[in-house]
Amino acid sequence: AQSVTQPDIHITVSEGASLELRCNYSYGATPYLFWYVQSPGQGLQLLLKYFSGDTLVQGIKGFEAEFKRSQSSFNLRKPSVHWSDAAEYFCAVGAIWGGSEKLVFGKGTKLTVNP
């Protein structure tokens, strides 16, 4: 069955440091992959998505993610974190289940940014 694992529940980094959030998926076919961000008290906003082609995907706010089929991973990176990046981040895979295509979300990684 399709699933998404985000191994890190909570990550703390210092402002200006680099960031990598991990995401592993389980899905038999070629996946559609997404990263969403949720600021406190807000809905989810799309950061970036991978459908096909170049495995390094650029998103908004300086984020990028790399699709590695051999590792079933889609890790999110940012070279220099800003205090405004503090939020919860969700990885999702587009999969066919229950007879139609839907998104399966991971449980999220909460990012804290220290000044």
Place this chain on the structure above:
Amino acid sequence: NAGVTQTPKFRILKIGQSMTLQCAQDMNHNYMYWYRQDPGMGLKLIYYSVGAGITDKGEVPNGYNVSRSTTEDFPLRLELAAPSQTSVYFCASSSGGSETQYFGPGTRLLVL
């Protein structure tokens, strides 16, 4: 272009009461979804719809009902509120099943 809107923002219900959470989108999306979000659990799909008049159950449909009479609106109905339904509810829409989903701001529901 308002995107996805949800009302109310916050509601307190007593056990056994009923209510409808409203969701509307102005992007002409065929697909609409209802999720609940509980701390540390990510998002769980309650119900979804692939077009007006077509709805189907997600992972956690018990205690909820939906209808989709128009493309724009997708209300979620709680018939007999229970404490286990205390959660944050998000509505989303997309142009296809694996396409980007656009989320509303959420409704925080407390059942006491």
